[in-house]
Amino acid sequence: MIITLYGIGVSAFVAKVRIVLDLKGLPFEEVPPPGGYGSDEYRRLVPAGSVPGMVVDGVPLHDSNAMMEFLDEIAPEPPLMPSEPFARARVRALLGFHDTRVEAAVRALFPLVKRDWRAEPEAVEAACAGVEAALERLDQLDAAAAVLAGEGVTLADLAYPCTLQMGAMLGAEMDRPLVLPPRIEDWCAQVSTLPAVARSLTIHAEAMEDWMAGFRRA
Ligand SMILES: N[C@@H](CCC(=O)N[C@@H](CS)C(=O)NCC(=O)O)C(=O)O
Numbered sequence: 001m002i003i004t005l006y007g008i009g010v011s012a013f014v015a016k017v018r019i020v021l022d023l024k025g026l027p028f029e030e031v032p033p034p035g036g037y038g039s040d041e042y043r044r045l046v047p048a049g050s051v052p053g054m055v056v057d058g059v060p061l062h063d064s065n066a067m068m069e070f071l072d073e074i075a076p077e078p079p080l081m082p083s084e085p086f087a088r089a090r091v092r093a094l095l096g097f098h099d100t101r102v103e104a105a106v107r108a109l110f111p112l113v114k115r116d117w118r119a120e121p122e123a124v125e126a127a128c129a130g131v132e133a134a135l136e137r138l139d140q141l142d143a144a145a146a147v148l149a150g151e152g153v154t155l156a157d158l159a160y161p162c163t164l165q166m167g168a169m170l171g172a173e174m175d176r177p178l179v180l181p182p183r184i185e186d187w188c189a190q191v192s193t194l195p196a197v198a199r200s201l202t203i204h205a206e207a208m209e210d211w212m213a214g215f216r217r218a
Helices: 012-024 064-074 085-107 110-114 121-140 155-159 161-173 182-191 195-213
Strands: 003-006 029-031 053-056 059-062
Touching: 003 012, 012 064, 012 085, 012 155, 012 161, 012 195, 059 064, 064 085, 064 155, 085 121, 085 155, 085 161, 110 121, 110 161, 121 161, 121 182, 155 182, 161 182, 161 195
Parallel strands: 003 029
Antiparallel strands: 003 053, 053 059
């Protein structure tokens, strides 16, 4: 099987898929989308035009959650989805919560870092508080309980570490460190010890640092 992952280092969505590929021990090549994401050149390979994109034996795939589940199906070891239907639904709900709530809240910090954020302290506070509110809700969903109770790592656990790192780095960049619920912090620290997660955290941190440095003002 020949797998190509199209990605960029700052994308937490790309990290989700890379982590699963690494955890499964699947050989793959990771390259940036030719012409950039959304370009006609890239759309000829991955019609959705978004990253991550993946081509498996010539077949294009898009959407990080679809790719994660696909990889779990073609390479069953180690299993990253529970077998019990309620538990599977819970994993999918946490994946959705990541994409629509947590990543979306963190993404709102990006335009501020690009602008003169020092001139907009209220906007910085509102955006950072938005991330913290999303993480409070995540805590109420009992997200940490699965790993901390020893149920084993699932796709849901793997979705969060790079996004939380992204929030932490963007908050620190704007002198507004994020405060995480303690259980979420512990959960993230525990998942981050997996070598596959640690590798993507390093790739992601280096890419974020380069990206933020491009907008720093004297
Ligand atoms: N739901 C998609 C979202 C991915 C996404 O938003 N990727 C961004 C970059 S981080 C992107 O490609 N944006 C351009 C586009 O969607 O055309 C997934 O999970 O893969």
